[in-house]
Amino acid sequence: DWNMSDFLEKAIYDIKQEVKDNKVLCAISGGVDSSVLVVLLNKAIGDNVIPVFINNGLLRQNEEVSVQKAFEKLGIKINYIDASELFLTRLKNVKDPEQKRKIIGHTFIDVFRDFVLKLGDIEYLAQGTLYPDVIESVSVKGPSDVIKSHHNVGGLPKDLKFKLIEPFRFLFKDEVRQLAKQLNLDDSFVNRHPFPGPGLAIRIIGEVTKQKLEILRQADDIIVEEIKKSGFYDKVWQAFGVLLDLKSVGVMGDKRTYDYTIVLRVVESLDGMTANWTYLPYDVLNGISTRIINEVSHVNRVVLDISNKPPATIEWE
Ligand code: XMP
Secondary structure, eight states: OOHHHHHHHHHHHHHHHHHHTTEEEEEOOSSHHHHHHHHHHHHHHGEEEEOOOOEEEEEEHOOOOOHHHHHHHTTOOOOOEEOOOHHHHHTTOOOHHHHHHHHHHHHHHHHHHHHHHOOOOOOOOOOOHHHHHHHHHSSSSOOOOOOOOOOOTTTTOOTOOEEEEEETTOOOHHHHHHHHTTTTTOOOHHOOOOOOOOOOGGGGSOEEEHHHHHHHHHHHHHHHHHHHHHTTTGGEEEEEEEEEEEEEEEEEEEEEEEEEEEEHHHHHHHSSBBBEEEOOOHHHHHHHHHHHHSSSSSEEEEOOOOOBBTOOOOOOO
16 A cells, blocks of 8 residues: 555654664554554664563463564564563452453553663653544644654653654554554454453453453353354454353253353444444354353353444443
8 A cells, every 4th residue: 555655654764763772662462553563663763662561461362472472473572571460469359340440550550660660761652542542632633743752641650751652643543454564464463353451351240360261261262263263253343252240050961050151242343432233143153152161161151242332332341
């Protein structure tokens, strides 16, 4: 795409001009935006970009491995911090969705701050802010530059002062995807479904425990695998499981079971603001439910969420 190769060239030039020999910090989530951002920065300033990937213990099955491998393949070194124990400890006994989000947000900042303080002086922070976020958060548009300096990062504590680099602040999501292709990122990376920052914590109703995380990871993995196999993955906005805080009775062989329920949530959407549940073929639904019940211990029931947004949100918390 001509426009995006043009953008790429200008962005690289601008970043080099601004940053010079300084270092730039960048947090990786595993999603498209932050990944493309790191690759772009690496193209512009090489090893002076410092990517940080914090494992909050709320990631999908093998996510921490696949993210590290993806960057390894690109020849980019990332700093991996396993903070899962800290996150899970702080989430103990917490049931309220907003409380969970707050705790996860604060813990992320604490871990990030520790890492930054250990590194010493770092002048820049890069963020994958998109145009829709910019319109949402500021009423006055800045100059149409790819770089905005001397800016305080929303959500970060005041003792962490960075100059902010936001190369995507005039791009939409699909343009970042085009950019990803331009930068030769794997299709599997480019077309990934969105995954919320608070991760599996907001897909486990009630308290988050290691056992529940293990159950949901296995179920979620089966859902994604089956949805991909059916050809629906690229047609839907998101496809995932929710683990309810509810048990019901079942039979397994000649034994009575009393186990958990997984909700299957598959929706189509253009921007996540509104969404419709997807009419999946019965055989796909049956394949998912059979596999989850057979393969995931402590699940004896799978139900389908047939609610549109609004009024139901995509996530359950
Ligand atoms: P809802 O549940 O509000 O979700 O219909 C709309 C889209 O936003 C994602 N989502 C989040 N993403 N942090 C995130 O980074 C969050 O706290 C969060 N909550 C929802 C959700 O996955 C869907 O794509």
